[in-house]
Amino acid sequence: MRPPTRGRYLGVVFAGGGSTRMGEDKALLPWPTRDGEQPLFVRAARVLEEVSAFVEISVGNGDPRPGIEQRDWTTFRDEFDHAGPLAGLSAALDRARSHDLDGVLALACDMPLVDAEDLRTLLTELQNGADAAIWTVPRQGGSPQDQPLVGAYSVVCAAAARDALASGARRMVAIEALPVAGGRPLRLVRVPASENSSHRLVNVNTPSDYDSALVEASSARALDRTPARVQGVDAGGTSPETGHHS
Numbered sequence: 001m002r003p004p005t006r007g008r009y010l011g012v013v014f015a016g017g018g019s020t021r022m023g024e025d026k027a028l029l030p031w032p033t034r035d036g037e038q039p040l041f042v043r044a045a046r047v048l049e050e051v052s053a054f055v056e057i058s059v060g061n062g063d064p065r066p067g068i069e070q071r072d073w074t075t076f077r078d079e080f081d082h083a084g085p086l087a088g089l090s091a092a093l094d095r096a097r098s099h100d101l102d103g104v105l106a107l108a109c110d111m112p113l114v115d116a117e118d119l120r121t122l123l124t125e126l127q128n129g130a131d132a133a134i135w136t137v138p139r140q141g142g143s144p145q146d147q148p149l150v151g152a153y154s155v156v157c158a159a160a161a162r163d164a165l166a167s168g169a170r171r172m173v174a175i176e177a178l179p180v181a182g183g184r185p186l187r188l189v190r191v192p193a194s195e196n197s198s199h200r201l202v203n204v205n206t207p208s209d210y211d212s213a214l215v216e217a218s219s220a221r222a223l224d225r226t227p228a229r230v231q232g233v234d235a236g237g238t239s240p241e242t243g244h245h246s
Helices: 040-049 084-098 116-127 157-166 207-218 220-224
Strands: 009-014 030-033 036-039 054-058 074-076 103-108 132-139 142-154 188-192
Touching (some): 009 040, 009 084, 030 040, 030 207, 036 040, 040 054, 040 103, 054 084, 084 103, 084 142, 103 116, 116 188, 142 188
Parallel strands (some): 009 054
Antiparallel strands (some): 030 036, 103 142
16 A cells, blocks of 8 residues: 555644643653753644645634744634634634645644654545544553544535534534535544554643653653754745643
């Protein structure tokens, strides 16, 4: 089977969260690489550039974000206020359709251990017939936890996202099984993370989470999984549940 193409998907960094538990804007927290520090949202954008046609930044519908909006990437806002991460996905899918792309690759800005291979795995699921694919991580004493902000979504999900929003839903997985073109149910595939990979698929929500992620990133294994392009770039860019975009 041919490898997933990188040229037909819009990479979207979800950076619209309130960061209330962190106490400061998570998207702007520094993240170390071999060539110096870069903000978390830049790190996410660089990973997405490995597998996307180009990258844009979802900034929600809150206050202006000059630290993000004055950078080189195009930013966009949600159409709906206070509608959670599903509103960000709906806006992202509309952006992908406007660029005549096949779908969206989503990555939250506060997941700094995710790498391009994690996203390529999801693209393969779409290539095999899924409409959407997300990672899940094991949770002690409970069912696996969905991580829809590391996800791949075909543009056929756009109508389902709008229907879910109209019903009052806020979570991205609310699109599951809703009808798409032709009336068939939307097919969302959950990819279970292994014990060796689940540590990468976590959000950095608190100062303690951030410190733990920094420790993980300093290990040789974490550095080896970081794409070389991410480690050797400046902080610029190119352009063409969880909380809201955490």
